[in-house]
Amino acid sequence: MLKPIKLFGLFARISILNEVQYRANFFLQVLQSSLSLGTGLIVLSVVYSYTDNLGGWSQAELLAVYGVFVLMSGLIGSLVLPNMWAFMEDVREGRLDFTLTKPEDAQVLISVRVVAIWRLVDVVLGLIVLGVAITRMGLEASWWLAFAFAATLIMGMVLLYCVLLLASILSFWFVRVWELMEMMQSIFQAGRWPVGIYPDWLRLGLTYLIPVAFAVTVPAEALTGRLTPELLAGTLLFTIVALVVTRLIWKWGLRNYSGASA
Amino acid sequence: MSELATPIKPEPRRFGLRNMLTMYAVAARQAIIEQLQYPAANMMFMVHILIEPVIYLVVWSSVATSQGGAIGGYTAAEFAGYYIIWTLVRQFNLAIGPQGFHWRIKEGRLAAELLRPVHPLLPDLGYYLGYKVPQTIYWLPMGILLWLLFKPEINPVAWQIAAFPVVLMLAFFVRFFFMWLLGLVCFWTERVDALFELYFAAELLFSGRLVPLEVMPTWAQNVANFLPFQWTFYFPIEVLLGRVDLPEFWPGVLAQLAWIAGGYTLVRMIWKLAVKRFTAVGS
Numbered sequence: 001m002l003k004p005i006k007l008f009g010l011f012a013r014i015s016i017l018n019e020v021q022y023r024a025n026f027f028l029q030v031l032q033s034s035l036s037l038g039t040g041l042i043v044l045s046v047v048y049s050y051t052d053n054l055g056g057w058s059q060a061e062l063l064a065v066y067g068v069f070v071l072m073s074g075l076i077g078s079l080v081l082p083n084m085w086a087f088m089e090d091v092r093e094g095r096l097d098f099t100l101t102k103p104e105d106a107q108v109l110i111s112v113r114v115v116a117i118w119r120l121v122d123v124v125l126g127l128i129v130l131g132v133a134i135t136r137m138g139l140e141a142s143w144w145l146a147f148a149f150a151a152t153l154i155m156g157m158v159l160l161y162c163v164l165l166l167a168s169i170l171s172f173w174f175v176r177v178w179e180l181m182e183m184m185q186s187i188f189q190a191g192r193w194p195v196g197i198y199p200d201w202l203r204l205g206l207t208y209l210i211p212v213a214f215a216v217t218v219p220a221e222a223l224t225g226r227l228t229p230e231l232l233a234g235t236l237l238f239t240i241v242a243l244v245v246t247r248l249i250w251k252w253g254l255r256n257y258s259g260a261s262a
Numbered sequence: 263m264s265e266l267a268t269p270i271k272p273e274p275r276r277f278g279l280r281n282m283l284t285m286y287a288v289a290a291r292q293a294i295i296e297q298l299q300y301p302a303a304n305m306m307f308m309v310h311i312l313i314e315p316v317i318y319l320v321v322w323s324s325v326a327t328s329q330g331g332a333i334g335g336y337t338a339a340e341f342a343g344y345y346i347i348w349t350l351v352r353q354f355n356l357a358i359g360p361q362g363f364h365w366r367i368k369e370g371r372l373a374a375e376l377l378r379p380v381h382p383l384l385p386d387l388g389y390y391l392g393y394k395v396p397q398t399i400y401w402l403p404m405g406i407l408l409w410l411l412f413k414p415e416i417n418p419v420a421w422q423i424a425a426f427p428v429v430l431m432l433a434f435f436v437r438f439f440f441m442w443l444l445g446l447v448c449f450w451t452e453r454v455d456a457l458f459e460l461y462f463a464a465e466l467l468f469s470g471r472l473v474p475l476e477v478m479p480t481w482a483q484n485v486a487n488f489l490p491f492q493w494t495f496y497f498p499i500e501v502l503l504g505r506v507d508l509p510e511f512w513p514g515v516l517a518q519l520a521w522i523a524g525g526y527t528l529v530r531m532i533w534k535l536a537v538k539r540f541t542a543v544g545s
Contacts, residue, residue: 032456039463176303183310
C-alpha cells in the first residue's frame, strides 16, 4: 500500500523539477485559469440577474458548486489526465512494453507518472471560490461537514480516474480514442451546474456513465448540508465497485495487448 | 481532424481558375472520404459538440420557467429552438482551430504546404467546405433526437428558411478567416494557450453562443456590436428562428460580408509578415 504513494512522490518530484525550469508557464497558466474563471463567474452572474434560485440552489450555493467544479478540474487536470494521455501515447508508439517489463504493477506505474503542477493553479482558484461561497452561505464549520466534503471529493476523484482509465484502455483496440476523451471532458462541463437541474435521462448518464454527479454535485451537497449518510454510503459502495471493475478490465485488456514494437 | 495528407499535384504552367476549382474539389472530397471512415469517432465528436448547447438549454429553459415562462422575449420552447439551431450552425461554422494551426507549425507540416503553388489557406477552405457533408450527415440523427427530446418552437417564414443556408455559409466564412487569423499568431510565439482562451471566452460571451444576445446584459450587447462573433452564431440562428425581419436582415448580411472582407484583408496582410518570419528545419 505504501509503495504506490512512494512512487507517486518520486514521480511528482521529477515532474516538479522538470517544470520549474519553465517558470513563464506558471504565469501563463495563472492568466489562462483566471480568464476561464472570470468567464464562468460572468455566466453565473447573468443567470442570477434573472432569478435567485436555480433548481433549489441559491446564488451562494451555486457558487459553491462552481468552486468544486474548478477544484475538481484542477485535480483531474494535474494528476489524472496527463497520465492518461501519456499512457495512450505509449500504447500507440509501442512504448508500453518498457513499462510492462518493470517489476512494479503496471497500472500503478502508468497512473502516477506525470504531475502537471501548473494546473494546480485551478485547485487554488477553486479553493478561493469555495471560500467566498462558504462565507456567503454563512456556514457553520463542523468536523462532520469537513469530513463529508473531503471524503466525497476524494471518492469523486477516484471515480473519474476509473472512468478515464477505462476509456484509455480502449486504446489497446482502437486508434482514435482521443475523441472519446475529448467527449468525456466536454461532458464533465455539465458539472458546472448541479445535476438535479438536468432531465432524467441526462442525469442518469451524468451519474453512472460519467460520474459528474459524484465528482462535483455530491461534494457540493456535502458542503451545503444536503448529504445524507445513506448517500455517503452509496457513494462509497459505488466507488469500491468501480475500482474493482476497472482493475479487472485493466487486467483483461493487458492480456489482450500484444506489443507493437520490440 | 485538420490534416491534409495527400499533396495536390502542382501544374507546371498556369494555375488558372479551373485548376483552382479542381483543387477545392479534391480537398473537399478528401475531407468527406476521410471523415466517413470513422463513424464512431465522428459520432463522439458530435456528442462533444452537442453537450455544450444542451447544458445552456437546460439552464436557460429552467430559468425561463422559474420566471413565469419567458426571459428576454424567449420562452422555454424558444430557447430549445435556439439551441437546436445552434447545433446546426455549429456544424457549419466549424473551421480549423488555432490548436490545429499550432500543431501544423510545430510538426513542420507547414513547410511542405508552403512549397505548393497555392496559398495554404485555399486547401483549408476546400477541406472545411467538404467537411460539412459528413458533418451534416452525422448531425441529422442527433438533431432529430434533440428535437424530440426538447420539443422546440420555431416560427420561420418561407424567405427566412430560404435565406438560412446563405447566412449559414457567410457565417462559416467569417469564422474561418478569424480562426485563421488567430492561428497566424503561432508564427510569432509558441505560448498561445492563454490567448486562445481569451479569444474563445470573448466568442462565448459576445456571439450568442452562450445565450441569445438579448438575454445578455446591455454592456455585453454593446461590446458585441464591435466584434465579428455575433455574425457567426446569433445572426444565422435568429434567422431560422424567425426573429429577423427584412429591415434587420439586409444590414445583417452586409455586416457578414464586411467582416468577411475585413478578415480576408487582415489574413493577407499578416500572412505576408508571417511567412517572412518562417524558417523550417527538416522535412
